[in-house]
Structure formats: structure tokens, C-alpha cells
Amino acid sequence: MGKRKPWAGRFKKALHPLVEEFTASIGFDKRLFHQDIRGSIAQAHLLERAGILTKRERARIERALKEIEKEIETGRLSLGTDTEDIHMAIEKRLIEKIGLLGGKLHTGRSRNDQVALDLRLYIKEETSNILRLIHTLKTTLYELARKNIDVIMPGYTHLQRAQAVPLAQHLLAYYEMLKRDSQRLKDCLKRVDSMPLGSGALAGTAFDVDRHYGAELLGFSTVTENSMDAVSDRDFVIEFISHCAVVMMHLSRMCEEIILWATEEFGFMELDDSFSTGSSLMPQKKNPDVAELVRGKTGRVYGNLVAILTVMKALPLTYNRDMQEDKEPLFDTVDTVKGSLSVVSPMLRTMKIKKDALLEATRGGFLTATDVADYLVMKGVPFRESHHIAGSIVAHCIDRGKELTELSLSEWQRFSPLIEEDIKKVITPEGSLERRRAPGAASIREVRRQLKRIERELKKESL
Ligand code: ARG
Numbered sequence: 001m002g003k004r005k006p007w008a009g010r011f012k013k014a015l016h017p018l019v020e021e022f023t024a025s026i027g028f029d030k031r032l033f034h035q036d037i038r039g040s041i042a043q044a045h046l047l048e049r050a051g052i053l054t055k056r057e058r059a060r061i062e063r064a065l066k067e068i069e070k071e072i073e074t075g076r077l078s079l080g081t082d083t084e085d086i087h088m089a090i091e092k093r094l095i096e097k098i099g100l101l102g103g104k105l106h107t108g109r110s111r112n113d114q115v116a117l118d119l120r121l122y123i124k125e126e127t128s129n130i131l132r133l134i135h136t137l138k139t140t141l142y143e144l145a146r147k148n149i150d151v152i153m154p155g156y157t158h159l160q161r162a163q164a165v166p167l168a169q170h171l172l173a174y175y176e177m178l179k180r181d182s183q184r185l186k187d188c189l190k191r192v193d194s195m196p197l198g199s200g201a202l203a204g205t206a207f208d209v210d211r212h213y214g215a216e217l218l219g220f221s222t223v224t225e226n227s228m229d230a231v232s233d234r235d236f237v238i239e240f241i242s243h244c245a246v247v248m249m250h251l252s253r254m255c256e257e258i259i260l261w262a263t264e265e266f267g268f269m270e271l272d273d274s275f276s277t278g279s280s281l282m283p284q285k286k287n288p289d290v291a292e293l294v295r296g297k298t299g300r301v302y303g304n305l306v307a308i309l310t311v312m313k314a315l316p317l318t319y320n321r322d323m324q325e326d327k328e329p330l331f332d333t334v335d336t337v338k339g340s341l342s343v344v345s346p347m348l349r350t351m352k353i354k355k356d357a358l359l360e361a362t363r364g365g366f367l368t369a370t371d372v373a374d375y376l377v378m379k380g381v382p383f384r385e386s387h388h389i390a391g392s393i394v395a396h397c398i399d400r401g402k403e404l405t406e407l408s409l410s411e412w413q414r415f416s417p418l419i420e421e422d423i424k425k426v427i428t429p430e431g432s433l434e435r436r437r438a439p440g441a442a443s444i445r446e447v448r449r450q451l452k453r454i455e456r457e458l459k460k461e462s463l
Contacts, residue, residue, distance in 0.1 A: 006088060006106075021081070025324050029086045030072075030079040031331060035121040036086050036114070037069045040094075042217040043109055043197060050208045052107050061105055064097045065090070085324075086118075087111045108205035109197065112231040112319040116196040119326070121218065123192050123240050126334045127185050132463050133341035134185075134247070138178050140345045142454050144353075145171040149444060149451070152429050153268065153358035154367055161365040164429035165442045167358060172450055177250040179457070184243045192236045195220035199227035202318040232318040234308065237326050241305045244337045248298040251340050255291035258351070262288050267357050272350035275343075290347055294340045301336055304329035362429040366394050366404060371432045372423070379418040389415050 005015070041062050048058040068090055071077035083089040088111075095102035145168035155165035195215035198205050204227040211223045224230035261268035271288055279285035307329045311322050369390050376386035393415050397404060404427045412419040425431045436443045440450075 005084075006091065020084075023084065023321070024081060025085045025327065026079055026081060026083055026089060028331060029115075029118075029324075029327055030089070031327075032086050032115075032118040032122055033072045033079070033090065034069065035118040035125075036090055037065050038121060038218065039114060039117045039197065040065050040090065040105060042214050044105060045217055046197070046209045046211075046214050047104070047107055047207070049210050049213060050108075052207060053104060057101055057104070060098055060101060061094070064094055064102070067097070068093050085111070085115075087114050108200060108207040108209060110199075110201035110231070112201050113196050113199040113227075115323075116199070116231055116233070117218070119234075119237065119330070120192050120194070120196065120220075123236060123330075124189065124219075126338075127189055127192070127240065128463065130244070130247075130334075130337055130341065131182055131185055133338060133345075134178050134182050135458070135461055135463055137341055137345045137348075138175050138182075138454075139458055140348050141171050141175045141178070142451065142458060144168075144348060145175075145447070146451055148353060148355070149447065151353065151355045151358055152362055152433065154361050154365065155442070161361070161367055163370060163442075164362040164367050164432050166433065166444055166447050167353065168447045168451070169442045172447070172454065174250065174254050175454060178247075181243065181247045181250065182461075184246065185240075188236065188239045188243055191239065193221050194224045194230075195222070196224045196230040199224060199230035202228050202231050228318045232315070232320075232323075234312055234323060234326050237330055238305070238308050238312065241301070241308055241329065241333045244333045245298075245301045245305045247337055248294075248301045248340065251344055252295040252298040254344065255288075255294045258291045258347070259288045259295070262291075268354055268361070270352045270354065271347065272352070275347045275350060290343055294344060297336045297340055301333050304333045359429075363405075364403060366397065367429060368404060368427040368432045369394050371426050371435070372404070374435070375423060375426045376416060376418060379416075381416070381418065 044053060044058045044061045047053040048055060068077065072079065077093060079089050083092055091106060094105065148167050151167040152164050153167050154161040155163050155170065195211065195218055197214050198209045198211040215223050260266050262271055275290050276286045277289040279287065308326055311325045315322055372393060373383065373386040373390040376389060377383050409421060412423055433443050437446055
């Protein structure tokens with residue numbers, strides 16, 4: 001450290017070593033080296049078009065940048081602490097390799113538009129990776145639902161047994177959440193997809209740079225519209241992390257259910273040995289640590305969102321060094337979401353669903369009490385009254401330690417003479433489901449229709 005900085009012209013003293021260490025971002029922004037090199041190659045092309053570089057000069061710079069990329073990939077160029085950030089490290093190496101010509105590359109460019117470009121390229125790439133992982137998880141849920149179409153279980157509200165539902169309906173609820181997550185991420189891409197290069201430090205480049213050509217070279221559909229906004233905008237980072245936070249919220253809800261279902265108390269499923277961990281003390285334990293960690297890591301992503309929102313709060317235009325603090329929350333979010341999505345799919349695929357336990361759980365707990373009320377409605381009783389009658393029947397059963405299925409016809413008729421023998425079919429979980437045929441409802445027929453639609457959606461999703 002302590003060597004001459006590219007910006008040292010107006011300084012009389014070298015940086016204090018503490019300041020060098022405190023301000024350096026190379027330790028984490030080295031992750032952006034691919035993006036930085038891609039951006040620099042495009043910059044060289046723009047300078048060629050603007051008449052700043054000859055064709056040969058541009059080719060030489062381009063070749064050297066590609067070599068530097070290889071050097072970094074193979075670890076031959078170590079990105080130590082002797083440069084401030086990845087942008088300077090690459091430029092420094094370029095000048096080492098090709099001399100003064102390397103010093104032409106930064107013409108009309110600032111690290112402010114450079115870092116904005118790198119981040120946009122990075123988020124575009126990682127969004128496609130995340131979308132692919134979400135697609136896999138959606139497919140896993142679809143397949144599990146299809147395979148278990150005949151499995152019935154209690155659905156819950158307030159974590160109290162409420163009404164019987166197909167396990168498929170429960171699983172496909174998560175499909176819908178993840179579908180919205182993909183939609184949100186795709187929508188966010190529209191705003192990431194603007195090319196900031198040419199914005200300079202804040203006021204735009206003074207050279208005749210064809211920014212649209214730059215956008216084309218780098219695969220952006222348009223260019224940013226205001227140089228001051230372009231270098232100080234991190235909305236796209238905030239938006240991206242916030243969508244990732246919602247993904248994690250969904251995964252943590254799913255994992256919470258898996259944790260519950262794997263307990264002795266629920267006993268609805270068993271995790272595969274390869275997705276469970278043991279206890280160092282208690283030999284009998286089989287713990288759902290993977291699901292717990294996904295639930296726990298959700299907290300990190302929420303933290304990252306609050307961190308970036310807080311960094312950006314009240315920053316005056318345009319670039320401020322505070323903004324260097326955008327990277328670690330972003331990188332951590334990407335790692336956490338990708339890691340979590342990757343592990344949840346195979347965990348679900350390998351878990352053993354205890355079909356009999358699920359069905360058995362629908363037998364008790366008066367899950368068809370609503371169906372009794374609905375039955376009376378069909379006989380002309382107003383719902384508020386039928387609800388009350390059904391409630392009294394449940395109370396009667398609780399007093400006598402009986403289930404609805406154990407009542408005799410004369411017992412039923414004591415509550416309403418309108419009740420007939422056909423009530424017996426109404427109060428089975430299968431009978432209850434059968435009648436729920438509104439679009440999106442839980443009858444097996446309706447769930448099959450959902451599955452067909454989902455199959456089409458999954459096929460159509462181009463990633
Ligand atoms: N390392 C800096 C960051 O990540 C790059 C931009 C620095 N720009 C500047 N004018 N100091 O934000």
C-alpha cells in the first residue's frame with residue numbers, strides 16, 4: 001500500500017495506512033471482476049468510435065483485459081490490498097501490461113458510472129440464476145402435488161385444524177407465491193436494464209461516446225436518461241433485495257411447516273437422512289437443521305434490505321462514498337437466496353410423506369362442521385342459524401367424546417328435523433372436498449385443473 005494513487009496529482013502527502021485500509025473495497029468488490037472487464041471492453045469500443053483510440057489500440061487494450069480476466073480467474077493475479085477497489089486493480093494491471101496506452105481507457109469514464117454499470121450487469125446475471133432456481137422449486141412443488149393428488153390432510157387457520165384439503169392444494173399455494181416472486185424479479189429487471197456508462201462522474205462524458213452502441217454491446221435494452229441519477233441511483237439494488245426478502249419469507253414459511261410436520265406431534269412427514277442432522281448429545285435425535293437455517297437466514301436478507309435502505313437514506317446527489325456499502329448486503333443476499341433455493345428443492349423431493357397420518361388427522365377435530373352448516377343452508381336455513389346449529393352439534397359431540405361420524409340419525413335430528421340420512425356422506429373429508437368446486441377451491445377436480453394450468457406455465461417459462 002501507500003504507492004501513488006491514480007488520483008494523487010493534487011495531493012502532497014500519501015494516504016494514512018489506516019485510511020487505506022478503511023476505505024478499501026477490493027476485499028469484496030473483486031467479485032465484480034468479470035463485469036468490470038466486460039464494461040471496460042465496451043468502454044474501449046466506445047472510445048474507438050469516439051476517435052480517442054485507434055482500432056489497433058482498442059484491440060490491444062481488449063486483448064490485455066481478456067488476459068487480466070484469465071489471470072484473475074486462475075489466481076495468477078492476486079487481488080490483494082495494494083489497490084483500493086476492483087476498478088483500480090484492473091486498470092493498474094492494464095497499465096503494467098501495456099504501458100501508457102492503458103491510461104487512455106478511463107477517458108470520460110468515472111468509477112461512479114463504472115461501478116453502477118458493474119452492479120447492473122451483476123444483478124442482471126444473478127437474477128437469471130435466481131429465476132432458474134425458483135423455476136426448479138416450482139417444478140418440484142408441481143411434481144410433488146401431482147404425485148400426491150389423492151392425499152388429504154387438515155388445512156389450518158390459527159394453526160388449528162380447520163377444513164380438509166388435498167396436500168396438493170397446500171403445496172400449490174407455495175407454487176403461487178413463487179410464481180409471484182418470479183414475476184416481481186422479472187419486473188425489476190426492466191429497471192436494471194438501463195446502461196449507465198457515459199454518465200461520467202455525474203455530468204456525463206464530454207467525449208463523443210455513442211451510449212446506445214454501448215448498451216447494445218453490453219446487452220442492455222436502453223441507456224439511463226439522466227447522468228446525475230445514473231451515478232447515484234441504487235433503487236435497483238433495493239428493489240432486487242426487497243424481492244429477494246419476499247422469496248426468503250416464502251421459503252421460511254415453507255420451512256417452518258416442514259419443521260412442524262417433521263415433529264412427533266404432527267408426524268406428517270419425515271425428512272430424508274441426507275437432509276437431517278443428528279445431535280452431539282442425544283443419540284435418538286433427527287433434526288431439521290436445513291429448514292431451520294433457511295428460516296434463520298431469512299433474517300440476514302431482511303437485515304440486508306434495511307442496511308441498504310438506511311445507507312441510501314438522505315444521501316445528497318450524486319455519488320457519495322457511503323454507496324460503497326451497497327455491495328456486501330447485495331452479495332450476501334445473492335448467496336443466501338441462491339443457497340436456500342438450491343437446498344430446499346432436493347429437501348422436498350426426498351422427504352417421505354406419511355399419507356396415512358395426514359388422512360387420519362382429518363378424521364378428528366370436526367373438520368366438516370362447516371359442511372354441516374352448508375348442508376342446512378341447502379335445506380333453506382339461513383347461514384347464521386345453520387352455523388349456530390352446527391356449533392351446538394359440535395358441543396354435543398365434545399360433551400360425549402364423540403366424532404360427527406359417530407352420531408346416530410336420531411341424534412342429528414334432535415338438532416334439526418331437516419337432517420336426513422345423506423348427512424353421513426356430507427361429513428366425510430372426501431365428501432367435504434368434493435363440493436368445493438369454485439375456481440381455485442380445494443376439490444380434487446379443481447386441483448387437477450390447477451395442475452394442468454401449472455404444467456403449461458412451467459413449460460412456457462423461458463429462462
Ligand atoms: N469502490 C467504489 C464504490 O464501490 C467505487 C466508486 C468510487 N468512486 C469515487 N469517486 N470514490 O462505490
